[in-house]
Amino acid sequence: MDSFENKLKRLTSFGSWEIIGKDDKTHFTACDGPHGLRYVLHEENGYQTDEPSYAYPTLSFLGNTWDIHLVKQIGKAIGEDCRKHHVSMILGPGVNIKRTPLCGRNFEYFSEDPYLAGMMGKAYIEGVQEKGIGACLKHFAANNREYDRFFQSSEVDERTLKEIYLKPFEIALQASPWAVMCAYNPVNGILSSENEYLLKHVLRKEFSYDGLIISDWGSVRDRAKSLKAGIDIAFPYNDQFLEQLKKGLSCAYITNQEIENSIAHIDDFVDKASQVNQENLENSFDHLKLCEQAVEEGIVLLKNNGVLPIQNTQQKVLLVGEFLNDPPISGGGSSKVTPLEKPKDLLSCLKKDHLKNEIEYVQAYMMRYGLPTPFGYKIALEKASSSDVVIVGVGNMMLEEKEETDRETIQLKPVFVDLIKKLSLYNSNVVVVLYCGSAVDVSDFVDDVASIVLAGYGGQEVNVGLSKVLLGLTSPSGRLAESWPMKLEDTFTNKQVGNSFVEHYDDHIFVGYRYYTSNFIKTRYPFGYGLSYIKTQYNRLSIQEENGIYHIFVEVENKSSMKGKEVVQLYVKDVTSSVSRPIRELKRFAKITLEPFETKTVELLIEKKDFTFYHPSLHRWYLEDGDFEIQICKDAETVIFSQKITICEDYYSQYSRF
Ligand code: GLC
DSSP: OOOHHHHHHHBEEEEEEEEESSSOOOOEEEEOSSSSEEEEEEEETTEEEEEOOOOOOOHHHHHTOOOOOOOHHHHHHHHHHHHTTOOOOEEOOOOOOOOOOOTTGGGGOOOOOOOHHHHHHHHHHHHHHHOOOEEEEEEETOOOTTTTTTTTEEEHHHIIIIIISSSSHHGGGGGSSSEEEEEEEHHHHEGGGGGGGGIIIIIIISSSOOOOEOOOOOOSOOOOHHHHHHSSSSSOOTTTTHHHHHHHHHHSSSOOOHHHEEEEEEEEHHHHHTTTOOOOOOOOOSSHHHHHHHHHOEEEEESSSOOOOOOOSOOEEEEEEEHHSOOOOBBSSSSSBBSSOOOOHHHHHHTTTOSOOEEEEEEEEEEETEEEEEEEEHHHHHHHHSSSEEEEEEEEETTSSSSTOOSSOOOOOHHHHHHHHHHHHOOEEEEEEEEEOOBOOOTTTHHHHHHHOOOOOOOOOHHHHHHHHHHSSSSOOOOOOBBSSSSSSSSGGGGSSSSSEEEETTTTTTHEEEEHTTTOOOOOBOTTOOOOOSSSEEEEEEEEEEETTTEEEEEEEEOOSSOOEEEEEEEEEEOOOOOOOOOOEEEEEEEEEOOTTTEEEEEEEGGGGOOOOEETTTTTTEOOEEEEEEEEEEETEEEEEEEEEEEEOOOSSSOOOO
């Protein structure tokens, strides 16, 4: 086979997962992610069996930690898992924006906010690549719903693309991922895999990305057209691709130079992958312990009337529901990792954590064909009437939150709501534990129960970490990275359940909390919200400007005798903008640990580019004169401090307004 023919062959994967090296014999394997290594052992008729591996908390769960150091550690652990299996690249992280709570893959994404999502994605990539393994940033771009994802075009204006849907990629690219994966969907009418504007103009030129660009699996319709747009390798192998490339060459639609450019990107990947250290493949730290620590960091306490933590050993505790025994730890699809160990049941975790209370478990429902069906509610209710605290586990099934489909509702299954409401008739201390990957409407029961704990899709150690929080061994410090609306009807996209060839992004930049706050729609639980067992007090805010850099100092005090963590959130409000802008936008955050009664001052730095917007007429980022507010918030709806600053730019850099 001549070398040119071999080059053409390298523009497509070998089989489903392999990148062909410089010689025909050396291949480099890519595997899913992003919630752990999904190493496919066998695939037949679309079914894949994969090797068990650490099932880390999902990206939606990690988003709720607001802890980029932790996310980087997870990346390192996954890098070590890949190295052990001689896998060169993990297919993650996904940084797509959660535009609607209905999106079936929200559990695979960090946030509705581009800055938080981008910073998390950047940390994940840094961690993985520190281990000599490649990360693959995905899905580029505007893949915000699963409905008809191969064909439904995301119709997005330029400013919205730049400020919201491309921004997390722009931030995460600072970590130089070895690869970027294009999305399935068309963007403004052109397939992402054939979209020269996205791949060449934005990714290559504007974002200066010089790594490998790969297709999503099966997203290439014509290999010559995708090559011309910038796809270096098409996955998986398709026996038509070689002919399509030759045909494109024969009519000079594609050029040798374009082929050489892609080969250069592939060779660059191969060079990096070849340098991985294959000695000493032992884990450098305890990955299982990290899974548990991550759970403790990401659990969000949504409601608590004081029933938690359980510290009165005289209280009789009842555990209700199969999910407490066998929790869902992820949604469905390509990111679903087979855990190394079955997730531990909550009862044994509580006992291991030296719970001294009298405690009992009752199944109440069983999972049949992936759906819950009552299995002795009456028994559960009788036991609840004679217990002091009832902990009931409910949530979303893999049939509801999975790749390729969207949810049709954000309600829990009626079977679960019925159980919760009945239990609360028999016991005034019901604690609801939610295992899910995206927002849930809790209005049916929120006023009837004592506490609601979001355990999320927390990976194989979810109940180990949950036990620590329930017993007060850890104060919960998770904060929502996605708004939870009162009801689906409050969302902008509710009126737009995916049902046409085009999804119109008519909400523009007003996504998530940007939409709710700017339209004065109260949410059930806002972006950035989460309760704690400690009481913190924000004492003061001070701002010093030096050479265009704003040093923001925030003093936070722990008023409790318990150690805890706080997420300091900094938003910017443009008071006098000449275009419509959200009421506030997250620009910095920091998660800090506070010892009992400790006071800490956090310094956050922002610069002038953090005040810019993407100008729809100038087609570039633009810093506009005027007044701004630096806001320190408890969450996107609760401002603690606000301080005005005024920006004055060179007169001729501004457009006349008054
Ligand atoms: C899937 C997903 C992508 C995944 C790839 C390989 O369809 O969209 O995220 O990495 O195919 O499984």
